[in-house]
Amino acid sequence: MKTNIGITEKNRDAVAVELAKLLADEFVLYTKTRNAHWNVTGDNFHANHIFFEAQYKQLDEVIDSVAERMRKIGHFAPATVKTYLELTHLTEYSERTNDGLGYMADLLRDHESIIEFLRGNIVPFAEKYKDYGTSDFITGLMETHEEMAWMIRSYFR
Template identity: 40%
Template sequence: MEIHTGISERQRGDIAQGLSRLLADTYTLYLQTHNFHWNVTGPMFNTLHLMFEQQYTELALAVDSIAERIRALGFPAPGTYGQFVKLSSFKETEGVPDAQEMIKILVTGQETVVRTARGLFPIADEVNDEATADLLTQRLQVHEKTAWMLRSLLE
């Protein structure tokens, strides 16, 4: 069935492609954060274990929202590790770094997702896709705040 929302199929496809990259970055960050939650050690264990849990829980909800927006635009959402690896802007960290390095890695991951989301704004703005712009704004707020909180632990 055709979609008649005021945004052409090509434009919706461009937005869906950008959202697919955002989904891949968010899912990769989710996996990394969950891994660090399981494996963190040291004097900051309790603080980081709980913080990482809050962060990966929020990311799990985010991937659902992003995927549902892709579907609302009329396109399939990527959902395999292989697709995410191809679409993601960053790679997972192998092994188990120390707690300080985990924090640095997660700051970089949060900032990567911010850049991916920010890069999609011009496409959404061009076609007045307020729903995608709203989703992007919400994601920017969460990731910028999380990056700030993580950076604060390093000072």
């Protein structure tokens, strides 16, 4: 059945393209955070292991919400690793150490990249594409990533 939510098909298509990129970024960040959880080493292993677990669980919820937002505006969400790697703005792997700070520096860069991507789409989604719901949605996601980045950044002196 056709999606009739007061946003033109052309505008919904444009928003969906950007949400697909966001979904890819979120999936790659989730995977990298899982990697940190599994492979972190060092003096603060246990605390870092628990910290990364909390973060990947939060990202799992974010991924689901982005995919569901795509469905709400009438599009299917991409769902293959190959597609995510084609769409993502992030780097799948970065050279770093396996200690907590090595992972955190890498993950912090990714959160900040997502924050910039989200911030750059808030106004266009609302004003250019007349999708105020998705604009509001990504504003909330931006705030989530800002908090997650703050938590990571707090490990650095």
